[in-house]
Amino acid sequence: MARNEAGRDQALELWVVLARATNAVSRHARADVARHGLADAEFGVLEVLFHKGPLRVCEAQRRILLQSGSTAYVVDKLVRKKLVRRTPNPRDKRGTLLVLTPRGRQLMTRIFPGHAEVIRRAMGALSKRELKRAAELVRKLGLGAATVPDETPT
Amino acid sequence: MARNEAGRDQALELWVVLARATNAVSRHARADVARHGLADAEFGVLEVLFHKGPLRVCEAQRRILLQSGSTAYVVDKLVRKKLVRRTPNPRDKRGTLLVLTPRGRQLMTRIFPGHAEVIRRAMGALSKRELKRAAELVRKLGLGAATVPDETPT
DNA sequence: TTGAGATTGCTCGAATTCGAGATAACTTCC
């Protein structure tokens, strides 16, 4: 509660640089996937399917950090582009499965390595050791923030 | 170029946790300012004016990480709410100055401390020392990413 | 078995953001 007069608030400080860094990196990512006619969120869905195999919509949703309405919109676009298919889930009739089409898999096989390289380059300011340490700290931060309950309204 | 087969790619790993953490914290921030009828970006503009005094639109824009069109939209809303005024800049007739109205200042005086507390709580998983270290690393990352040139298209 | 509550994924309207100009004003350099 007591604010240190001198020196800025550590938490607020981190919040600012965090937002800035995420924004800066995301510009590179976005520009790269845009070269292949994909939006950020579209690439996100393709990537998770590419690496994890078929998933329910809600699982993909968790990874692209969008609300359900937006996710449906993104999946629709991928389906229209014939990169992804919706298939019924035998175990749970609610949970439609998303599956990469051969075309979608081909696309990812072709563009993912370059994309990874773009991210690596965007992160080039940090050494391997620093990347590791940063990931540890930021993961801890994120898990904590996801856990903290909403504050009681005034 | 040669990737380590075992072990995940450090840069991609950090990119994922970074996006997640930013999203998690931003949910808290958003929920808090929403309680006062403000959107994220609106609060961002008010905050920078609150702390830095009158600024040109482009300077505020840099801090809220939006494009110019979106910034104009946000400023318009604040003007309509009578929290901010646009005033001519004597030194540069292009660069309109944004100024907090008394009402805007009152609002920020009232809600900023609570907002800062929300952010602090969202970041509560990290110790003071960790916050500091994380901020150092993430700042370095962000500055680097902002500097890296766009890659040459294939 | 059944029914209350949770989960999943969708639709739909509104809000937000982008991105490409257009315009005006400033700067630089000849």
Next chain:
DNA sequence: GGAAGTTATCTCGAATTCGAGCAATCTCAA
């Protein structure tokens, strides 16, 4: 002085995202 380039801001249409609400399905305890 002025042409050419840069910067600041806004407008406008399109794309994206949100968020609330709904229907179908599943879970679990009584």
